[in-house]
Amino acid sequence: MQRRSAILGSVLFFFIAPAMIAGLVPWWISRWQVQASFFGLASVRAAGVALIAIGIPVLLESFARFALQGQGTPAPVAPTRHLVVTGSYRYARNPIYLAVTAIVLGQGLFFGNVTLLVYSALLALGFHIFVLAYEEPTLRQTFGTQFEAYTANVPRWVPRLQPWTPDAS
Secondary structure: OOHHHHHHHHHHHHHHOHHHHHHHHHHHHHOOOOOOOHHHOHHHHHHHHHHHHHHHHHHHHHHHHHHHOOOOOOOOOOOOOOOOOOHHHHOOOOHHHHHHHHHHHHHHHHHOOHHHHHHHHHHHHHHHHHHHHHHHHHHHHHHHHHHHHHHHHOOOOOOOOOOOOHHHO
């Protein structure tokens, strides 16, 4: 896939998937109406803002890496030609799923909306099943020992404190 096609495909997929999942659907659920804070604590609302503020740049950076370094898209129909193990991928194997879940969870906490919290939990479960059933077997088949080394050093969901460097192991 050429660089221009990878960029355009990633932008298109961004609007088809994460923008809908973390933007449109939460709006349908909440209409972005602020309700009473959970437990009456402003800190819960602040935690929601923090999750959104962390999730958005991780999501954008991860999408950019797929196009620019992986020479493909996050979409299964137009995958990368190269395994992406830089940037956010040095801390966790699934930063896009983590970012989307953090954004939705953050919205739930900020808006005080229980339905968004349930939706974020269902997203996390769906992402986990997809990763186990499709994504990891496909990556293992496509990238072989390179993916095995990556999975041995970078956790699936709980980010490492120190970034992994492929040359270090």
